[in-house]
Amino acid sequence: MRPSEFLERIRQIQSQDRTAADVYADLAINLPDAIAREAFRALTLEEARHVAVEQEILALLQNDAPSIADGQADTPHGSQA
Amino acid sequence: MAAKHKTKEWRKLGEFVLLFVLLPIPVFYLLAQFWEPSLHLAYYILVTLFVIQAALSYLQSTASMLRDPWERQARPPRPPVPRASFLVSAYLPNELQVIEETLQHLLTRIERPAAGLEVILAYNTPHFLELELRLRELALQHPSLILANAHGSRSKSQNQNYALAQATGAIIVLLDADHRVSADCLSRAWRWLEAGYDVVQGRCSIRNVDDSLVTRLVGVEFQTIYGISHTAKFRLFHTALFGGSNGYWRAAALRATGFRNDRLTEDIDATLRATLAGHRFVHDRTIVSTEEAPVTWRGLWFQRKRWAQGWFQCSLAYQGAVLRSRCLHGREKFIWTMLLLWRVGYDLVSHLLLPVLVAYWLQRGRVELPVTPYILFALIFTLVSGPYETLAAALRADHRFPGRRYLLYAALSFPYTTYKNILQVIAIRDELAGHHEWIMTERQKKA
Numbered sequence: 350m351r352p353s354e355f356l357e358r359i360r361q362i363q364s365q366d367r368t369a370a371d372v373y374a375d376l377a378i379n380l381p382d383a384i385a386r387e388a389f390r391a392l393t394l395e396e397a398r399h400v401a402v403e404q405e406i407l408a409l410l411q412n413d414a415p416s417i418a419d420g421q422a423d424t425p426h427g428s429q430a
Numbered sequence: 431m432a433a434k435h436k437t438k439e440w441r442k443l444g445e446f447v448l449l450f451v452l453l454p455i456p457v458f459y460l461l462a463q464f465w466e467p468s469l470h471l472a473y474y475i476l477v478t479l480f481v482i483q484a485a486l487s488y489l490q491s492t493a494s495m496l497r498d499p500w501e502r503q504a505r506p507p508r509p510p511v512p513r514a515s516f517l518v519s520a521y522l523p524n525e526l527q528v529i530e531e532t533l534q535h536l537l538t539r540i541e542r543p544a545a546g547l548e549v550i551l552a553y554n555t556p557h558f559l560e561l562e563l564r565l566r567e568l569a570l571q572h573p574s575l576i577l578a579n580a581h582g583s584r585s586k587s588q589n590q591n592y593a594l595a596q597a598t599g600a601i602i603v604l605l606d607a608d609h610r611v612s613a614d615c616l617s618r619a620w621r622w623l624e625a626g627y628d629v630v631q632g633r634c635s636i637r638n639v640d641d642s643l644v645t646r647l648v649g650v651e652f653q654t655i656y657g658i659s660h661t662a663k664f665r666l667f668h669t670a671l672f673g674g675s676n677g678y679w680r681a682a683a684l685r686a687t688g689f690r691n692d693r694l695t696e697d698i699d700a701t702l703r704a705t706l707a708g709h710r711f712v713h714d715r716t717i718v719s720t721e722e723a724p725v726t727w728r729g730l731w732f733q734r735k736r737w738a739q740g741w742f743q744c745s746l747a748y749q750g751a752v753l754r755s756r757c758l759h760g761r762e763k764f765i766w767t768m769l770l771l772w773r774v775g776y777d778l779v780s781h782l783l784l785p786v787l788v789a790y791w792l793q794r795g796r797v798e799l800p801v802t803p804y805i806l807f808a809l810i811f812t813l814v815s816g817p818y819e820t821l822a823a824a825l826r827a828d829h830r831f832p833g834r835r836y837l838l839y840a841a842l843s844f845p846y847t848t849y850k851n852i853l854q855v856i857a858i859r860d861e862l863a864g865h866h867e868w869i870m871t872e873r874q875k876k877a
Binding site for chain 1: 546548550569573574575576577578579580581582596598
């Protein structure tokens with residue numbers, strides 16, 4: 350995997366984790382069952398932790414390797430820069 | 431639901447006829463009994479309003495017929511472009527038909543900056559859709575595609591703000607779900623942003639022009655709007671507006687502005703807030719994006735009513751600030767006042783010409799047109815402004831239609847304009863009555 354693709358994959362996953370956190374947070378408030386609400390509250394925190402760790406990884410990679418952060422993303426047909 | 435909406439709109443049209451056509455007749459007639467010159471005065475004032483509106487149209491049409499230096503270049507210079515984020519807003523399942531093709535287009539056809547590009551689909555959906563599985567497949571193939579499901583979102587603004595929080599580009603491009611932008615859009619936009627502007631608005635063109643009479647009219651109309659009117663505003667008055675899609679923002683400017691959830695036209699609202707904050711807008715008609723127009727009169731009615739209502743909201747909210755602003759110079763204040771206050775006043779008052787004439791006939795006891803040289807001039811001047819604008823649009827079209835289509839538009843410009851003016855009055859009525867229902871533009875199902 351190219352470094353730029355690695356960064357992009359983390360951003361993709363981070364977006365999915367953000368949505369998951371929002372959905373879990375919604376369920377943690379709106380479900381009638383208290384045990385289920387507690388479980389989703391825990392999942393919300395877990396997803397938020399994922400998002401934070403992913404953000405740390407991105408910041409680390411962007412600070413340590415600016416060339417990776419700038420990216421040389423190729424299109425399926427090759428670079429068009 | 432559709433029948434319920436239709437009945438409501440017909441009732442509103444009835445209210446319009448009562449308030450702006452029938453009731454004013456006895457009012458003007460009685461006024462003339464107390465003060466005879468009042469009818470003549472009203473008549474000449476109304477005719478002069480038409481003349482002023484037509485004069486602005488001629489000015490804009492003429493100014494936009496010239497090409498600027500960049501337009502004359504076959505291939506403009508391509509400065510290095512920084513990382514860009516495309517934010518595509520979609521309201522699912524309404525835009526199911528178009529969103530996959532739009533994403534494919536962005537991921538495979540756009541000239542990529544060396545610094546990279548990301549495509550963020552900001553969407554909301556009432557329930558899980560099979561499309562989402564296909565979108566995940568697409569994301570697996572294209573690492574630069576980010577699927578940002580804005581859970582709980584109820585509006586385009588919320589989707590856009592949600593995606594904006596995740597965007598990493600120095601340029602942020604805002605697109606609607608049905609837009610296909612030109613491959614070189616980023617380099618064309620960047621030359622303005624690099625020169626110090628904060629927002630670049632490109633031209634929006636209609637793709638489905640052959641679907642119906644409505645789309646044929648709207649196709650030419652968009653050429654007048656984006657090719658003539660918006661271009662002229664920038665050239666003459668040094669201002670432009672973000673029209674909701676095919677807009678290229680400097681990331682810092684967009685983050686400082688954001689989108690409000692309580693506006694029907696969040697794009698115009700953002701434009702005004704950004705303009706009043708000192709951000710600079712430019713309109714470049716060489717950056718072309720195509721979109722789909724509503725196919726039916728019903729679809730067009732609800733779309734344009736929402737736009738008109740949103741503009742009215744902005745008129746109420748920002749006209750005062752425009753006049754007081756220290757950021758805007760005189761020409762900018764003038765054109766924004768024409769777009770905000772003048773537009774509202776003109777829409778409300780312009781319909782009174784017929785009641786004034788009928789009151790005059792009642793007073794005289796016969797039907798006659800009070801024609802003087804000035805009235806004759808005003809009539810010809812006003813009626814020719816539409817065809818002149820159509821000619822200018824044809825000359826500066828990004829994609830020229832057959833001549834008969836422009837002739838049709840020119841011939842129908844007066845009734846079409848009247849249709850839109852009536853719609854704008856009804857939109858004002860809805861806003862004052864607190865009706866903010868957002869009826870999604872219907873998408874034509876492909877065979």
